[in-house]
Amino acid sequence: MKLAINLDLGLMRRLRQFSRRWARKRHGIDADPLILSTRRIYIVPTGMGFAFALMLTAMFVGAMNYGNNLALGLTFLLGSLALVAMHYCHRNLSGIVIRSASSDPVFAGNEATFRIAVENTAQLARHELLVANDQGMSNPQPIPANGRAVFDIQLPAPQRGMLTLDHFEIVTRHPFGLFRAWSHVHMNLTCVVYPKPAPRGLTPPPVETDTGGAQDSVNGDEEFAGLRPFHPGDSPRRIAWKAYAREQGLQVKLYAGTAVTSHIFDWNALTGLGTEARLSQLCRWIEDAHAEGRAFALKLPGLEIPANVGLGHRQRCLTALALFES
């Protein structure tokens, strides 16, 4: 659902930036988890709040002018209600527990999603909370009493490397949108950004025979050659369940006959390309090999990752690319 959230005046934005810097100086880098105390929650009227105040002023002048007690009573009631709402807005944030949750790696050029978990330890529900920073904001959601909610905040990830979300705000306009209460959180949330895969075209280096530990899951009809201990990332189909049943631990079957093959993706082989282009190309090859289930090894200057398959291996390789020389 897309509801337009009203934009505040430019002045408000500048004030908010000022308060952010001030909060950073005052509170430093926040602990994780962070329990929001009342002294770090700020609150100001929204544009609509000012409009409401203007309306109340007009009502007040009118009621006094006509000496109309009931009209004056209504004005006072609405004014008091706004003040009560201000307290509710402020209390809606105080005491909540903010934790960083995992963020999945993305490829450069996509949007990174940071997850922020918010816990409500109170016996009352919290309403309309959202997490925002200068570039993005999450959808508002309520948190039930003793409940928990996860807020996603999307940030563009234009470059490979470690994308950090060093600042975000937790915001609420509950109950009437007359006030905006928020707190600045300076928690270093990180997200790994893989290089953008190069377009397909450059053929991957030929498959090399490797009698080592890696297997090719595509070729399944070779001769049995022995067992080796299980490593995370091994295909479950290769697990020697019989050996497991004999309480010999998790073992993986090795096959001979047709050689077990793997690619070696070597940085040095990609001559004539810049650093980023090489990383992109390596990324492409890794992605393709992974998609087809082929084993691969990665060689970067100063880093060698032996051939393997599986998600863990892919992640390790891509992370190495993402953080290369940084």
Added chain:
Amino acid sequence: MSAAVLDQHLQQMTPIGQRLVWVIAGLVLAVAPHLGHIAPWTMLIAAIAAAFRMTAEIKRWPLPSRTICTTIAFASLLGVLAGYRTLNGVDAGTSLLIVMAGMKLLETRTVRDLTVVVFLCYFALFAAFLYNQNMLLLPYMLLTAGLLTMTLMRIHQTEAMPVREAAMTTAKMLLQALPLAVLLFLFFPRVPGQFWAVPARERALSGLNEEMTPGDVSELSLSSAVAFRVKFEGEAPPPRERYWRGPVMHQFDGRTWRYAGTSYTPQEVASSGSTYRYRISLEPQRRNWIFALDMVTNWDQQRAYRAEDFQLHARQSQISVLTSFDLESAPTYVTTSELRKELRRLDTYIPRNRNTRTIELARQMRESAGSDEAFIQSVLTKFGSEEFYYTLQPPALDANAVDDFLFNTRRGFCEHFASAFTVMARSVGIPARIVTGYQGGEFNPMGGYFTVRQSDAHAWTEVWLEGQGWQRIDPTAAIAPERIERGLDAAISSEESVPGRALRQNALYSKLRMAWDAANTFWNDQIVQFGESQQNWLLKLFNIKNPRWEYLGAGLIITFAGFFAILSAYLTWKFKPRARDPVAHVYEQLCRKLAKLGVPRLPYEGPNDYVTRAARARPELAAQLEEVQTVYVGLRYGPTPLPTQLSRLKFLVNQLEA
């Protein structure tokens, strides 16, 4: 349509559409109190806009462009301007408000637009109070304000709260706001008088007219609407002294008497006998007439003046809202000022070519009477002894109305008799004039005050006698003394039908009517007219004799600070985290203390390791810490933790400080 079907329809709508239904419902309720007094076309425009907007929502039509909306809004503005000739004023302002709310509905695309409509609804509600401060209106207004507030909250929610829960939340917030609102209402100083003049409203209000034509049907005498209420301090005057003075009519054209204003020349009055102090609360009227008990001798010069005709006028141009005055009157009085020449000419004038038989009769009676006083007595005797009838349904009269009445129809009510008497007095050169006003009033034992209704309207005569000044002569008293002593219902013969008389004579009805009126009066006096005097009384309770602005400032600060503190404490309590584990709490205390003693807990350390390490680091505490460890482990992992163990642990940790 059943609720389920309605709900299904709502489910199918867009989020804005679902919210729109509630906003429109709020608008309808907020505008409804204005139905009577606002140009119908403005309501129609708003209604069409709302209907169109809803249809557009259901049929997924595109909304009209900004240009169209602006054009319609501008046209409506001109329409209001043309209709009311002003934009300054409650009527014009309210019309404009309603039109604008309708126009805003047409372009509601976002939550912000909906919020603006809700704000306009609040304002429409506010404006309704400017028209009507009726007791019955208040619950309606509070409920509507509650609905608007609930809607305001729900339109700001991504997933709107269920109505029940939202209603409870809103009600709670309104209740929490109430104490502050009441305190502000009670103590915020009221500034008397308007500081921004707006044109008076034209309203159809019943009340005394500026002219009187005996023979015309009097609607007033059938109206049971309240004209004013009077509360006496101490004794109330007897019925025959309860003449409430209104406009005095001098001009006569043979048929119709007219009030043509009066001059502001102070007149001297010598009163004797008892005086009465009272408070009169006037219902809204078209004029500024204060119907004081004849003759008013003491009044607030700042707020009212007594004109040459002895009628009391408020200094404002119109009594447009319920207004009270504290007055003092003396029923026994003598006017001592001289009669001005112009006034004498005016008050002895009658058209010579009209009512000639009456003029002739009066001259004959004056000759045989010998003196003015004797003449007046003989005319009254004639009315009382001959066949004249008091009735509310008199026959129509011809152009020579007085002749027709005296010699043919002989039926009429106060106006006829007062008119005939005045014409006869003027025929023989006695200055005479018609005084209109009210006579009598019904005592309400529940409220301890008199209610004077439009049906108590009355007309009598005043004659000028040399050396005695103006004298009240009431010819009606001569023909129907019951009218003066016991009111209209008693004066009309039982054969004649008087609307509502049977009902009024029903004991239960009359009791209910009095109770209702007493409740209304209390409402009017204490709430609607709440002001300086009540505030001073309240302040006296707090021993503040001379309220000053400094007190107000200090009071406001204390009020707000107190309100904030209480609300804050309440919300802190409501939002407190679930109850903590007491053992964990003591353990945390222990960790803090040990950290202060130079052995902070390392992140990976469990209680056992930590306390052992602490004991090694601070050998002097080893014995104590060892017991702490034993008790803690017992509490945490033992088969049946005992309360004594917990208190022991608390004691041990408390001891540690030394």
